[in-house]
Amino acid sequence: ETGVTQTPRHLVMGMTNKKSLKCEQHLGHNAMYWYKQSAKKPLELMFVYNFKEQTENNSVPSRFSPECPNSSHLFLHLHTLQPEDSALYLCASSRIVLNTGELFFGEGSRLTVL
Amino acid sequence: GQQVMQIPQYQHVQEGEDFTTYCNSSTTLSNIQWYKQRPGGHPVFLIQLVKSGEVKKQKRLTFQFGEAKKNSSLHITATQTTDVGTYFCAGPPNSGYALNFGKGTSLLVTP
Numbered sequence: 743e744t745g746v747t748q749t750p751r752h753l754v755m756g757m758t759n760k761k762s763l764k765c766e767q768h769l770g771h772n773a774m775y776w777y778k779q780s781a782k783k784p785l786e787l788m789f790v791y792n793f794k795e796q797t798e799n800n801s802v803p804s805r806f807s808p809e810c811p812n813s814s815h816l817f818l819h820l821h822t823l824q825p826e827d828s829a830l831y832l833c834a835s836s837r838i839v840l841n842t843g844e845l846f847f848g849e850g851s852r853l854t855v856l
Numbered sequence: 857g858q859q860v861m862q863i864p865q866y867q868h869v870q871e872g873e874d875f876t877t878y879c880n881s882s883t884t885l886s887n888i889q890w891y892k893q894r895p896g897g898h899p900v901f902l903i904q905l906v907k908s909g910e911v912k913k914q915k916r917l918t919f920q921f922g923e924a925k926k927n928s929s930l931h932i933t934a935t936q937t938t939d940v941g942t943y944f945c946a947g948p949p950n951s952g953y954a955l956n957f958g959k960g961t962s963l964l965v966t967p
Binding site: 744773775782783784785787790792797798832839843844845846847848849850 | 889891897898899900901904944946953954955956957958959960
């Protein structure tokens with residue numbers, strides 16, 4: 743149990759589907775993040791939210807749409823994805839959005855785009 | 857932008873041998889963090905180093921931060937099969953808030 747819960751753990755979708763990934767943190771943190779992890783690539787930051795406000799969008803294609811209704815929940819809405827978007831999507835949280843201090847990761851959502 | 861580079865990419869050792877992974881940055885880092893990801897798992901925080909020349913130990917793991925705060929290393933003494941996984945270093949970006957992760961070093965330990 744990491745304190746950061748992601749659902750679903752596995753998702754298979756076609757390129758025309760619309761789906762969402764959900765992340766919930768039970769740690770009382772104020773910052774939440776989406777990272778993408780592909781084979782042979784470093785962890786890629788996608789989005790950063792601080793107190794529900796988006797502070798960073800790391801040049802992510804518009805087919806990925808984040809939503810942060812409150813400091814405990816983070817969503818990643820997916821539509822018209824490409825096969826190269828298949829990856830492990832990791833949600834993380836931290837006490838505050840500074841580049842120091844521990845990141846707590848969820849177990850990830852393994853996405854396969856057919 | 858600032859990047860952290862890790863070497864080696866892979867390391868295969870016999871149980872009981874030592875292991876070291878190195879992390880280098882082109883710019884001075886205010887801090888550096890290390891994470892471990894087991895196969896099929898998610899990254900888990902190990903440690904953060906902040907001071908120049910800092911050395912911290914966690915049982916068989918020794919972490920160092922270089923004097924110039926541009927490099928760091930993780931050394932594992934007498935590896936065990938439980939050490940298997942990928943070890944990532946992460947440093948703060950030149951701008952923005954979120955960490956930049958290295959590509960990681962994947963450690964395989966055979967009994």
